[in-house]
Amino acid sequence: NAGVTQTPKFRILKIGQSMTLQCTQDMNHNYMYWYRQDPGMGLKLIYYSVGAGITDKGEVPNGYNVSRSTTEDFPLRLELAAPSQTSVYFCASSYDPPGLDEQYFGPGTRLTVT
Amino acid sequence: AQKVTQAQTEISVVEKEDVTLDCVYETRDTTYYLFWYKQPPSGELVFLIRRNSFDEQNEISGRYSWNFQKSTSSFNFTITASQVVDSAVYFCALRQRNTDKLIFGTGTRLQVFP
Numbered sequence: 001n002a003g004v005t006q007t008p009k010f011r012i013l014k015i016g017q018s019m020t021l022q023c024t025q026d027m028n029h030n031y032m033y034w035y036r037q038d039p040g041m042g043l044k045l046i047y048y049s050v051g052a053g054i055t056d057k058g059e060v061p062n063g064y065n066v067s068r069s070t071t072e073d074f075p076l077r078l079e080l081a082a083p084s085q086t087s088v089y090f091c092a093s094s095y096d097p098p099g100l101d102e103q104y105f106g107p108g109t110r111l112t113v114t
Numbered sequence: 115a116q117k118v119t120q121a122q123t124e125i126s127v128v129e130k131e132d133v134t135l136d137c138v139y140e141t142r143d144t145t146y147y148l149f150w151y152k153q154p155p156s157g158e159l160v161f162l163i164r165r166n167s168f169d170e171q172n173e174i175s176g177r178y179s180w181n182f183q184k185s186t187s188s189f190n191f192t193i194t195a196s197q198v199v200d201s202a203v204y205f206c207a208l209r210q211r212n213t214d215k216l217i218f219g220t221g222t223r224l225q226v227f228p
Contacts, residue, residue: 031214040123042205042218043159050214058215090159102149103216105159 002026004106006091012112013081021076021109023091031094032074033103034058034066036087043090049074081113116141118208120219127196128227135191135222137206143167148189149207149216150180159205165189196226 007022025032030051035043035058045058049068063085065077074093078085088110092103117140127133139148150162163173165182173180177194193200203223207216 033216035218040220042118042120042220043216044218045215048214056214088157092159102161102164104161105151108157 004091004093004104006089006106006109008109009107010110012114013078015081015083015113017081018077018079019081021078021089021091021111023074023076023106024072025074025091025093025104026072027093027095027104028071029093029095029104030071031096031101031103032068033092033094034064034074034076035090035092036060036085037090037108038087046076046089078111083113085111086113087111116208116210116217118206118217118219120204120206120222122222123220124223124225126225126227129197130195131226132192132194133196133224133226135193135204135206135224137189137191137219139187139189139206139208141187141208141210143210145210147209148182149209150189150191151205151207151218152202153205153221154202162191162204193224196224198226198228200224201226 004025033048034046037043044060047066049055088108090108091106094101094103119138146167148165152160179192181190203221205221206219
């Protein structure tokens, strides 16, 4: 099992550009999550999904969009990138809700918007 | 509202010292779940422990131990005889029963010097 994979590892965007961060898990997990981690801060939930076709907003969804067309994939779309979106992005998955199952994290994508 | 506070931003110790990382949480629910994650310098998050609110027994795993006290809303993490490999950022997190989301604290950076 590869676990949770994220691409790319690093990316530099110019203000106003768009991009998609890819996340794939091969553990047949129902739940998937996108977090951002700003320097010196904890993780903030952007969006999450409890299954294919179902997504919901987390704490900081503005400026992002997601889709979940398959169980395995949960891409995060940034439209009109802004410097405030400079962060490290983590994708995670779990079979059950947190509490019943741990979340498995991907290695992260470091994004810089200049 | 849910909240997790890790008041210690950074702790430095010398190898073989014991160190305790504090975690204080706020929740109105009687059923909730608490977690600790480790983020080593490589960046990925590693699950350490999950505890539900009905289980106040302390847990020991090798050099790691956790002290859960509902009376003070704390879930502290102690590393005994610390080692350089313990150097990382440690996050405490909380989930209430009726949500699918984790709320993370801001993390404590532990540096263990040889």
